[in-house]
Amino acid sequence: MRIDVEAATQIDAPLDLVWEIMLDTPAYGGWNPFVVRADCPQPPSVGDPITLFVAWAGKEGRTRSPERISVLDHPSTGPDGVTRATLAYVYEGLPARLGLVRGTRYQRLTQAPGEPTAYATVEEFSGPLVRLAAPGRVADGFERHAVALKQRAEHLAG
Template sequence: MSDSNPRASVEIDAPLDDVWAVMMDVEAYGEWNDFCFRAECPSPPKPGDPITLHVRWANGRTTTSPERISIVEPPYDDAGTRRATLAYVYEGLPAKLGLVRGRRMQRLSQVPGGPCVYDTVEEFSGPLVKLAGPGRVAEGFGRHAAGLKARAEARARD
């Protein structure tokens, strides 16, 4: 694992389709997501759509991150394993200047009878990646994953 590619993973005791529904309901992020407490995006999100993420760092400071959705792969069967993917690309000024590029991948997988596994990674590149704060992004991804788990498991129980 590269220090410049923050990631998080969690097992969620819920059907993959429920987890996907929570991920795609960007208008409700503020109800469960302590890291990305607001997301502005057309609903439902589709490739090419802009998405502005409102992020809260562990120190309480907030920022916005302009992104563009690159992949929306709804749940599908892959030789008995259910899968889905949501991805977006960072479009802030550092990216436009070629200083920091980022691509966030969020993948779901679930084998029959098993938990849904959520994996996320930010693939950073560029000369100023360290200034992007990969460590603080990883901490935020952990909070995002924990919130997604809690929300999807509650949804599955209802």
């Protein structure tokens, strides 16, 4: 079974600034209501572990999610003039090690000349117990994360 959880927003800030915020994991606690802490080597690199401390909405509590960075494509501008960047990490918790729930989260940025930065995130969940990954709670968290990233970047862009 496979379930994808997604969120997206348009951010009125340069892509490079949004990217910088995404990689500044020590600052997450100051702006991110979903990933309230992220422990990761600085600067992050492909293969690095990243431990996410997730706060569910309301009184649903918190959880710790061990991940590993699998994609770190820094901003680059293609021949079409569009700048793109991607950060992805793979879930490494016990359910993943047992083959019960696998997940990869992608966070992608795209900016055409003169346009806002498009932020899109998707978690691709799979495995026989994928429903245990609480896709509804994750979707809510991704929406809160996207809104907060937009607010943070637009505030810093001034």
